[in-house]
Amino acid sequence: MAPDFWFSPLALALLGLCVGSFLNVVAYRLPKVLERQWWLDVAQSQLGDAEAWQRVSGHKGSLPAAFGQSAKTIADTLEALPPLSLSRPRSRCPHCGHVLRWHENLPLLGWLRLKGRCSACGAAISGRYPLVELATGVLFAACGWKFGAQAQTLLWCAAIALMVAMALIDLDTTYLPDDLTLPLIGLGLLGAGLGWTGTRLEDAAWGAFAGYGALWLLAFSYKKIRGVDGMGEGDFKLLAGLGALLGWQLLPSIVLLASAVGAAVGIGLIAFGGHKREVPIPFGPYLVGGGIAAIFFGQPLTRLWFPTL
Ligand SMILES: [Zn+2]
Numbered sequence: 001m002a003p004d005f006w007f008s009p010l011a012l013a014l015l016g017l018c019v020g021s022f023l024n025v026v027a028y029r030l031p032k033v034l035e036r037q038w039w040l041d042v043a044q045s046q047l048g049d050a051e052a053w054q055r056v057s058g059h060k061g062s063l064p065a066a067f068g069q070s071a072k073t074i075a076d077t078l079e080a081l082p083p084l085s086l087s088r089p090r091s092r093c094p095h096c097g098h099v100l101r102w103h104e105n106l107p108l109l110g111w112l113r114l115k116g117r118c119s120a121c122g123a124a125i126s127g128r129y130p131l132v133e134l135a136t137g138v139l140f141a142a143c144g145w146k147f148g149a150q151a152q153t154l155l156w157c158a159a160i161a162l163m164v165a166m167a168l169i170d171l172d173t174t175y176l177p178d179d180l181t182l183p184l185i186g187l188g189l190l191g192a193g194l195g196w197t198g199t200r201l202e203d204a205a206w207g208a209f210a211g212y213g214a215l216w217l218l219a220f221s222y223k224k225i226r227g228v229d230g231m232g233e234g235d236f237k238l239l240a241g242l243g244a245l246l247g248w249q250l251l252p253s254i255v256l257l258a259s260a261v262g263a264a265v266g267i268g269l270i271a272f273g274g275h276k277r278e279v280p281i282p283f284g285p286y287l288v289g290g291g292i293a294a295i296f297f298g299q300p301l302t303r304l305w306f307p308t309l
Contacts, residue, residue: 007153009144016140017107019161020133027132027168029086034177039078047071096121107133136164139292146296152196156295159187159245163288166238170284176234181241188244199247207243211251212236235283242291250294253301258283258290 005011046052047067054060082089091100098120104110111130118125140157147153166180185208191197192204199207219231242254265286294301 004149007144007149007151009141012144012153012157013137013141016137016157017133019140019157020136020164021105021107021129023136023161023165023168024129024132025086025091026165027172029084030165030177030179031169031173031175033084033086034179036078036081036084039074043071043074043078047074093118093120093123093125095123108137132164132168136161139164142296152191155187155191155196159184159191159241160292160295162187162241163238163291167285167288170234170282170288174232174282176232176238176284178234178237181234181237184241185237185244188241188246191245192247197245199245203247203249204244207246207248207251208240209243210248211239211241211243214251214255215239231283235287238284238287238291242287242294246291246294246298249306250298250302252305253298254287254290254294256290256301257293257298258286261289261293262286 048063048071050063053063053067091105092098093100095118098118100110101119104114104119106113108130111125111127114125116125116127117123139160143153143156143160147156162180162184166176166184169180170176188197188199188204188208189201192199192201197204213236215231215236219229219236222231223229239251239254243251246254262283
């Protein structure tokens with residue numbers, strides 16, 4: 001088939017459904033894989049670091065024996081757990097352990113055919129899975145429509161895939177892993193360097209710098225005034241990635257759009273969800289919402305503050 005077909009909105013929509021299915025797996029497993037890795041790091045490096053212990057304690061002696069024993073117990077316990085990675089084990093029902101058959105695992109269709117229930121135990125399967133698949137499919141198709149049938153369009157799809165994964169993980173854990181935010185910065189700089197995103201390299205570099213700096217400054221001031229952390233470093237890196245992708249000129253639009261998305265969701269939560277005030281609301285999903293909106297509608301909005309662009 002002609003290359004035009006492979007980058008058409010229809011083909012990208014199908015690709016997006018499959019990628020969305022993978023993003024569900026990433027959102028479910030990456031935080032667990034990382035947490036396991038942190039435990040191992042504590043066991044293998046921190047608890048075995050005699051020099052760090054000497055710096056902390058001020059003693060010249062060796063590590064307390066209890067440290068070594070704890071390290072060994074932690075490492076052994078972790079290694080006894082069943083292996084976990086993005087590809088292993090196969091997807092299964094969290095309630096009964098039923099391993100999903102290939103047709104139950106089909107993006108969107110699998111869930112619809114099962115009517116949202118596990119075929120073995122009948123437990124409800126979250127509607128978030130098909131929703132993420134559908135949203136990714138729609139966003140990929142929108143990239144095809146907006147950027148045309150060319151290879152560059154895949155870079156925008158990749159950026160959106162990273163952002164969707166970040167939004168889901170931030171929503172679940174209020175944590176934005178470097179494994180996702182740093183590649184977004186890299187993708188933005190690479191896309192600008194190759195001339196694929198239409199962002200000049202210097203605008204991308206300033207975008208990354210200003211995106212990180214603006215939120216850092218905001219969080220720093222908030223902490224000085226209120227005495228609590230309002231935002232995490234992951235948010236700074238996410239806005240740095242969006243700045244690298246879209247250029248510094250779009251940062252005000254992104255933050256404005258993120259605030260609009262935040263306000264809309266906030267009103268929705270109050271109206272339907274009864275959100276408790278003390279529970280921190282992660283900022284990442286709003287930045288992702290603002291960033292995705294800016295990819296598609298940012299330029300006309302940006303001309304409002306920078307009419308010469
Ligand atoms: Zn089940």
